[in-house]
Amino acid sequence: xxxxxxNYANLKDSYLFDNILQKSNEYLRKNPxxxxxxxxxxxxxxxxxxxVIKALHDAVDDQSKKETFHGYMYECGDPALREAIAVxxxxxxxxxxxxxxxxxxxxxDELADIIDLFDISSxxxxxxxxxxxxxxxNIIAGRKIVRMKSDxxxxxxxxxxxxxxxxxxxxxxxxxxxxxxxxxxxxxxWVDFANENDSVIIFDAAYEAFIDxxxxxxxxxxxxxxxxxxxxxxxxxKTAGFTGMRLxxxxxxxxxxxxxxxxxxxxxxxxxxxxxxxxYILQKGAMAVFSPEGQIxxxxxxxxxxxxxKVLNNALDKTKIWYxxxxxxxxxxxxxxxxxNSWEFFDYLLNNAQIVGTxxxxxxxxxDSFFRLSAFGNPEDTKEAAERLxxxxx
Ligand code: PLP
Numbered sequence: 001x002x003x004x005x006x007n008y009a010n011l012k013d014s015y016l017f018d019n020i021l022q023k024s025n026e027y028l029r030k031n032p033x034x035x036x037x038x039x040x041x042x043x044x045x046x047x048x049x050x051x052v053i054k055a056l057h058d059a060v061d062d063q064s065k066k067e068t069f070h071g072y073m074y075e076c077g078d079p080a081l082r083e084a085i086a087v088x089x090x091x092x093x094x095x096x097x098x099x100x101x102x103x104x105x106x107x108x109d110e111l112a113d114i115i116d117l118f119d120i121s122s123x124x125x126x127x128x129x130x131x132x133x134x135x136x137x138n139i140i141a142g143r144k145i146v147r148m149k150s151d152x153x154x155x156x157x158x159x160x161x162x163x164x165x166x167x168x169x170x171x172x173x174x175x176x177x178x179x180x181x182x183x184x185x186x187x188x189x190w191v192d193f194a195n196e197n198d199s200v201i202i203f204d205a206a207y208e209a210f211i212d213x214x215x216x217x218x219x220x221x222x223x224x225x226x227x228x229x230x231x232x233x234x235x236x237x238k239t240a241g242f243t244g245m246r247l248x249x250x251x252x253x254x255x256x257x258x259x260x261x262x263x264x265x266x267x268x269x270x271x272x273x274x275x276x277x278x279x280y281i282l283q284k285g286a287m288a289v290f291s292p293e294g295q296i297x298x299x300x301x302x303x304x305x306x307x308x309x310k311v312l313n314n315a316l317d318k319t320k321i322w323y324x325x326x327x328x329x330x331x332x333x334x335x336x337x338x339x340x341n342s343w344e345f346f347d348y349l350l351n352n353a354q355i356v357g358t359x360x361x362x363x364x365x366x367x368d369s370f371f372r373l374s375a376f377g378n379p380e381d382t383k384e385a386a387e388r389l390x391x392x393x394x
Contacts (some may be wrong), residue, residue, distance in 0.1 A: 007142045014132070016362035017041065023346070024356050031354075037385040039312075039373045040356045042176065042331070044241045046304060048285075049297030052240065055288035059281040073277030076268060077103025077249070081283050084290040085249050094221045096251055100264060102271060103278050103286070104248040107206045107235035112137045113274060114202060114231060114250070115168065117266055122167035127158050128364030129177055131204065134170040135364075143168075149366040152322060152335065156180045160193035167199050171220070174207040177363045177372040178333040179325015181216045187223045194229035198258060201230040206248075209239040209302055210309075211328040219251075227253040231263070238330065238376075240289045240298045247282045305330050308375035308382040315386035319393040330375040333360075337393065341368050353388040 020040050028034060048056075062068035076082070082098040089096040104110040111133045115124075123144040126134045138145050146166060150156045156178040160166070171190060173182040182190075194201050203220035211218050220230040235248035242248075256263040288294045313326040316334060323334035336345035342359030349355045349371075360370030375382065 005140065005142075007140050010139050011136060016359070020346070020356060020358065023350060027350055027354075034354050035384075036350075036354050036356055037377070037381045037388070038356045039375075039377050039382070039385055040358045042238075042358075042374050042376060043243050044238060044301075044305075044376055045378055046241055046301045048241050048245070049289075049294065049301060051291065051294050051297050052285045052288045056281055056285045059284035062284075063280065070280040073280055073283065075271040075275050075277050077101065077278065078280075078283045078287075081287055081290070084287060088290055089219070089221070089251075092218065092222075094219055096221065097254065099268075100251055100253050102250045102252060102267060103283060104233075104250055105275075105278055106237060106242075106246045106248045107204065107233050108133055109246075110233050110248060110250050111202070111204070113270065114233070114267075115141055115143070116270055116274075117263060118168055118200070123165060124168040124170065125164070125166035126170050127172075129156075129360060129367035129370070130170065130364055131172055131176045132363065134172075134202075134204075138168075147364070147366075149364075150178075151366065152324070156324060156333070157182055157186050159186060159189050162193070166193075166197070169194060169199050169201045170204065171201055172204040172206075173217075174210055174329035175325075175331075176207065177331055177358065177360065177367070177370075179327075179329035179331035180333075181211060181213075181328045184215075184217055184223065187217060187220060188225075191220070191223045191225045191229060195225050199229065200256065200258070200263070201226070203230050203232045205232050206235045207238055207329060207331075208234065209298070210306065210330055212306070213328055216328060221251070221253075227255045229256060231256070236286060236289055239302070240286075240294075241301060242285075245282055245285065247278060247286050304379060305375045308377060308379060311379075311382050311386045312373055312375060312389075315389045316393075318390050321393055326375070332373040332375070334371050334373065336360075336369050336371050339369075342371050345371050349392075353385075353392045355385050355388060 082101040085101045086096045086098040124138040125146045127148045150158045208218045220226045232251040236242035252264045252267045254264040309326040326332040342361045358372040360367035
């Protein structure tokens with residue numbers, strides 16, 4: 001008789017965004033005239049840049065003619081796009097070969113698949129609060145998870161602990177949900193730890209494009225030694241508004257060797273088995289993102305979200321609330337005032353300021369006294385939310 005994967009029974013129900021929606025709808029039912037300001041979900045709100053739209057239209061037209069029609073694409077990605085991404089790195093002083101770049105259907109899919117590379121006896125170290133996929137994909141796989149708590153004492157940027165075994169190490173920077181960007185010194189400690197212990201770092205750089213400060217790393221490969229131990233997972237979702245499009249890329253260096261096996265060759269082999277490539281049309285859209293004009297246009301959109309972050313930071317600076325993030329990141333992570341837990345604060349903000357945010361509990365039990373605000377909303381609503389926050393919390 002078929003035996004299902006019983007690890008699914010170990011997953012907690014994912015009620016977070018459902019609950020947020022239900023509570024918001026219930027509030028609107030009772031207060032139909034209310035203008036809710038939604039700073040909860042981390043989805044982009046601006047349309048795709050013009051140059052990307054044009055590339056997508058052109059690619060659709062290509063598919064209408066025999067001479068330009070494309071069937072199956074390469075499993076690891078269009079060589080031209082892989083090369084364009086290698087150039088994107090080299091423009092930042094990082095040498096990546098194009099066969100170390102893998103085009104994906106987004107960071108989330110990739111986070112789920114990448115753990116195929118590791119034996120089930122390897123454990124996964126997750127620094128909490130964390131993007132839920134790191135924990136959930138490993139629960140489904142039946143892997144042991146080591147949860148490393150972080151808090152305001154270590155500014156949500158923990159150091160490695162030499163007494164804790166960690167085989168697969170997740171680092172998200174800029175971090176979702178805390179908005180914290182790992183600095184060079186801390187990342188170097190993790191890279192050294194990984195190399196000393198034969199671990200592999202999965203570096204989630206989905207929010208890399210939000211970094212403006214010159215003294216913060218965009219990529220783990222800015223750290224000496226990282227090419228021997230780190231895989232970098234990136235996405236055009238937040239960088240270029242591709243959440244509804246689905247395209248990302250992953251860097252798997254050829255220098256990572258574990259048990260005499262090349263992780264890059266294993267990942268190439270994995271892709272040959274598990275995908276038939278990413279759609280021609282989407283890859284054309286992505287090529288436009290990496291063109292000089294594309295970079296200008298995506299930066300104009302990013303600037304809107306960055307201004308939103310500033311507006312929210314300025315508002316919180318006027319209150320006595322402890323917070324982090326919002327600089328070099330689209331997320332602001334604040335401590336719930338008055339000893340409220342994160343759902344209590346959610347209700348308090350909804351009822352008293354008609355602001356919808358995300359309770360910290362959704363990112364790990366240790367985060368229940370924190371709350372996430374997102375800068376992906378529209379600027380008018382964000383400004384209004386800032387006013388209401390000042391009014392309510394000062
Ligand atoms: N990684 C982090 C930290 C995220 O916050 C998200 C999405 O919110 C993802 C990965 C998934 O991105 P994608 O849309 O590329 O699947």
